[in-house]
Amino acid sequence: MTRKIAIIGAGPSGCYLAQALLKQDATVEIDIIDRLPVPFGLVRYGVAPDHQGTKAVSRQFARLFERQGVNFIGNLDICTGAHGGDISLDELRAIYDVVVLATGLSSDRKLGIAGEYLQGVVGSGVLTRAWNDHPDSEKAELPVPGKQLAIIGNGNVAMDVLRILSKQDHEYDGSDFGSHHAESIAAAKVERIEVIGRSPAGIAKFDPVMVKEIGKSAGLKFEIHDLDLGDASDAENPKIAALNGLAEIEPDETRCTISFRFGWSPVSFVGTDGNLTALHIARADGSETLELPCDMAVTAVGFSDDQRLGRMDLIDSAADLGNGRLDDGLYAAGWFRRGPQGTIPDNRSDSQVVAAAIAQDLANMPESNAPGREGLFARFDHLTDYAAWQRIDEHERASCAEGRLRNKLRTRRDMLKLALNVTETTQ
Amino acid sequence: MKINILYGTETGNSEMLCEDLESEFGDDHELEIMNLAEVDPADLDLSVFHVFVSSSYGDGELPASAKPFAEKLDNSDTDLAGLSFAIFGLGDSDYETFGQGSEQLADMLVKHNAQQVGPRVIHDAQGDDLAEDVAFPWFAERVAEAEAMSDAA
Ligand SMILES: Cc1cc2nc3c(=O)[nH]c(=O)nc-3n(C[C@H](O)[C@H](O)[C@H](O)COP(=O)(O)OP(=O)(O)OC[C@H]3O[C@@H](n4cnc5c(N)ncnc54)[C@H](O)[C@@H]3O)c2cc1C
Ligand SMILES: Cc1cc2nc3c(=O)[nH]c(=O)nc-3n(C[C@H](O)[C@H](O)[C@H](O)COP(=O)(O)O)c2cc1C
Numbered sequence: 001m002t003r004k005i006a007i008i009g010a011g012p013s014g015c016y017l018a019q020a021l022l023k024q025d026a027t028v029e030i031d032i033i034d035r036l037p038v039p040f041g042l043v044r045y046g047v048a049p050d051h052q053g054t055k056a057v058s059r060q061f062a063r064l065f066e067r068q069g070v071n072f073i074g075n076l077d078i079c080t081g082a083h084g085g086d087i088s089l090d091e092l093r094a095i096y097d098v099v100v101l102a103t104g105l106s107s108d109r110k111l112g113i114a115g116e117y118l119q120g121v122v123g124s125g126v127l128t129r130a131w132n133d134h135p136d137s138e139k140a141e142l143p144v145p146g147k148q149l150a151i152i153g154n155g156n157v158a159m160d161v162l163r164i165l166s167k168q169d170h171e172y173d174g175s176d177f178g179s180h181h182a183e184s185i186a187a188a189k190v191e192r193i194e195v196i197g198r199s200p201a202g203i204a205k206f207d208p209v210m211v212k213e214i215g216k217s218a219g220l221k222f223e224i225h226d227l228d229l230g231d232a233s234d235a236e237n238p239k240i241a242a243l244n245g246l247a248e249i250e251p252d253e254t255r256c257t258i259s260f261r262f263g264w265s266p267v268s269f270v271g272t273d274g275n276l277t278a279l280h281i282a283r284a285d286g287s288e289t290l291e292l293p294c295d296m297a298v299t300a301v302g303f304s305d306d307q308r309l310g311r312m313d314l315i316d317s318a319a320d321l322g323n324g325r326l327d328d329g330l331y332a333a334g335w336f337r338r339g340p341q342g343t344i345p346d347n348r349s350d351s352q353v354v355a356a357a358i359a360q361d362l363a364n365m366p367e368s369n370a371p372g373r374e375g376l377f378a379r380f381d382h383l384t385d386y387a388a389w390q391r392i393d394e395h396e397r398a399s400c401a402e403g404r405l406r407n408k409l410r411t412r413r414d415m416l417k418l419a420l421n422v423t424e425t426t427q
Numbered sequence: 428m429k430i431n432i433l434y435g436t437e438t439g440n441s442e443m444l445c446e447d448l449e450s451e452f453g454d455d456h457e458l459e460i461m462n463l464a465e466v467d468p469a470d471l472d473l474s475v476f477h478v479f480v481s482s483s484y485g486d487g488e489l490p491a492s493a494k495p496f497a498e499k500l501d502n503s504d505t506d507l508a509g510l511s512f513a514i515f516g517l518g519d520s521d522y523e524t525f526g527q528g529s530e531q532l533a534d535m536l537v538k539h540n541a542q543q544v545g546p547r548v549i550h551d552a553q554g555d556d557l558a559e560d561v562a563f564p565w566f567a568e569r570v571a572e573a574e575a576m577s578d579a580a
Contacts, residue, residue, distance in 0.1 A: 016439070053519035053552035057438045174553065209486055209522065238486070345437035345491065 003028045003362055004372030006092060008078050009102035010034040011041020013334020013347040015061035017100060018070050020355035025362065030070045031096075031373050035077040035085075036135065037384040037415040038392055039065075041104060043344070045134045046125075048160045049177035050167070052405060057344060065386040071373060074384035075416065078103075080310040086380065089309060093329060095375035097368055098358060100324075100331040102351075103309060105340045109302040111152070115269030116299075119143060120276030124157050124300035131164060131181050133408035135415065143276075145188040146295030150279045152266050153300030154197030159210035161298050162195055166256055167217045173403040178410075193258045194292045196281055200229040201240055201262045208242035215246045219255035222246040226262040264290070269297060303340035311336065324354030329365070331358055388419035428476060428574055429457040433466055435481035435493025435532070440558060441517050444550075445480055447559040448566055456570065464492040468500040468539075473509040476544075476573040478566065481532055482517040487524025489531060500535055507541035511576060513569035515562055516549035525549065544576070545569045 005021065007014045010032045018030045038044065040058045047054050064070040078092055079085025093099050108123025110116060120143045130137040149165060151158050164177075169186040197204050201224075215222070224247045227240060234240060243260060264281040267289065271277050279297055282289045305311045314332070319325045324332050333354045334347045342350070376383065392415055393406075400407035409415045432448060434441040445460045452458060463481070471477065482490045489497050514536075516529030526549035533547055548565045550558040 019439070051521070053521055056552045057440065059557070060439055060443050063443070207485070348437075348439055 001367055003097045003365070004095075004370045005030045005098045005100070005358075006096040006372075007032045007100045007102055007333075008034075008092075009041060009104060009334070009336070010036075010039035010061075010072065010074075011102065011104050011334065011347075012043060012057070012061075012344045013104070013336070013351050014041070014100070014102035015039075015064060016348045016351035017102060017333050017355055018064050019060075019068075020352045021358060022064075022068055022070075024355055024359035028362070029372055030064075031073050031376075032064075032070060033073045033076050033078065035075070037074040037412060037419050038389050039072050039074065039386075045129055045132045047132075047344075048128070048164065049132060050164070050172060050175040051160075052175060054344070065389075072384075072386040072389065073373065073376060074388065074419070075382055075412075076376065076380065079308050083308040085308065087376075095371055096329075097365065097370045097372075098329050098331065098362070100333055100354070100358070101309060101311075101314070101326070101336050102333045104335045105303045105305055107304045107306045108299060109304045109340075111266055111299055111301060113266055113268050115271060115276070118269050118271040118276045119274050120271065120295055121269055121297045121299065124153070124161055124298055125303055127161060127298055128157065131177065133178055133410045135410065135412040138411050143296045145185055145190055147189065147191045148194075148292075148294045149190055149192070150194045150196060150292055150294040150297040151300060152196045152279075152297065153302075154195070154199065154262075155205040155300060155302070156207055156210050158195065158298075158300035159206045159214065161300055162193060162258065163210075163214050163217075165190060165193060165298075166214065166220055166258060168219070171217060174405065176400070176404055176406040176408065178408065179401055179404070190256050193256065194279070194294065195258065195260045196264050196266060196279075196292075197260070197262050198265050198284070199262065201227055201243055201260070202234060202237045204239055204262065206239065208238040211239070211242040212245060214258070215249055219251050219253060220249065221251055221254040221257045222249060223257060223259040225260060226264075229263045261290075303335070309336075320357070322353075323357035324350075325357055325361070382416070382420065384416070384419040392418050428570065428577075430459075430476050430478055430570065430573075431472070432458055432460045432478045432480065433463050433496075434460070434479070435463045435490045435496070435528070437482060437484055437490040437492065440552075441480045441482050441490070444515075444517070444558045444562055448478075448480075448562065451559070451563055452566065452570070462492055463496040466496055468496060468503065468505050468507070471507065471510060473507065476570070476577075477510060477512040478569065479512060479514040479529070479532060479536075480517070480562075481514070481529045483519075483522070483524065483526060483528030487522070487527025487531075489528045493528070493532065497532060497535060500539060505539055507536060507539040510536075510541040511544050511573060512536055512541055513544045513566075513573070514547045515565060516547055517552070517558060518549045519552040521553055525551070544572050 077085040108125040396406040518526040
């Protein structure tokens, strides 16, 4: 009897899970399902467009579909209860022996301070999805950068945002950053970027290499404030050393100044006529406050649940969350299981643990005649498959501008045109 | 020939490359693939030709799965005299420390008296080449060299 397994979410954790499951038990039939018509999750839609080496991990995932018999089913939105979607989680569980939730955590965590909904304040998830041409961005109203920007947060995503807002148009060779984005950032001629972190520099969340990389772009001058905070002024500390490296850069001509401030918390955004004009920050002990004029502010303070799958209830009632067990035949992996921390490699080890639990449980699972994918094909005619992604991929690579690697299709409509119509005409 | 292939990885590219080497060369040679995380330097079989495959992370450091091996080797006086090895790197030329993880590992093995066969080649994640396209010809050459050496001995 072939076990039918549905992994929801075609990001790193879903793909690594399929890989690890096949190593445990090559007889299982695996479908990786995604609400988007195309696979790879944040590898395609989160990892920065100028970090193609990191995106290259998708070659590993491609192999699942090209050689290892895993099936991709795109354009199928799974939901719980009243959240719309194409099919409910319960219905899906009835069709498959095992369902794994690997849908990530895509909503921007809010700061919960005044003015957060002013025009000009944007979450890093919304912004990086737009920069990566995620189809949900089609309707997103993005602020246009002006002369003075603020970035709140000190993680690697904040550093991605800072790098992209401070790099120059011509520095994107070999990337897949859309020219429309690069041009609108260049047109803003950003003069000052304030980067605000709550922790002292020595224990900030960023990786030192991410900070060093920002210094590679010409014409940037750096002000590093508050390095002496706490006991974190140790010059041996690689984070401090990376910041000191930036401070030493003396550009011939300064086009933009980047100011890092450590040990500050955001207090409020203020604006006029609904538009952001400044960010107020304060010391943790309230001893000092500061007003930073800005016309765009990016909050990069982590991610949270989009609440469409009843995650909190599932996690609270989980049988054995440590190994990904939520309920009989229902599992969780990746950011959905662990919360929004960790890099691509962390998801790999995480998925190996969950795969081991699933393989163990499969051995004791009663026989079933779950229809698996046939149950979906009988019900839906809008699903996309891996061949559809290959057509989209080929089209995107063939239609890109000089110096770029691909030109992403920006709307679901355009993707589906290529994904679904072509199948009809070739029959 | 018997060949042990040892990999150090974080995102799995190095492991996948080793599996590719197995499919490509497994019929002609007796290959054994191991994760460096599960290997103790003191247990290496010095009479067997070893091929190391490792990526780089951080600031030219070794990937997580190779670190315990490297630390153990570094902190020991394990003598690897008699061991011949070849090493293949995975890296990304966006980083100034391109390929330094595998370089560290090679240096460390040599310091402990192992003998390196042929050049260390690094696959660049930025490039168009697939890792296997770079590694297959490299592997065939290294194995030929190792065979010639053992014939001569
Ligand atoms: C902006 C950004 C940049 C990053 N850069 C790096 C980096 O450079 N290096 C690194 O190692 N890590 C990076 N990370 C972290 C890395 O992306 C995550 O660790 C990883 O993607 C988490 O994997 P996941 O599979 O759990 O989630 P995701 O990658 O988010 O995948 C979830 C998938 O589920 C799908 N989905 C969601 N809801 C549903 C639903 N209801 N029904 C069906 N499908 C659904 C989504 O479309 C998506 O494809 C970055 C993260 C972000 C946010
Ligand atoms: C955070 C990070 C840091 C990296 N640092 C380096 C580096 O210093 N030198 C290098 O050559 N490659 C570096 N790389 C590239 C990896 O070595 C490359 O992607 C490789 O293919 C990964 O192989 P693996 O999946 O086996 O770990 C880095 C990659 C990441 C994601």
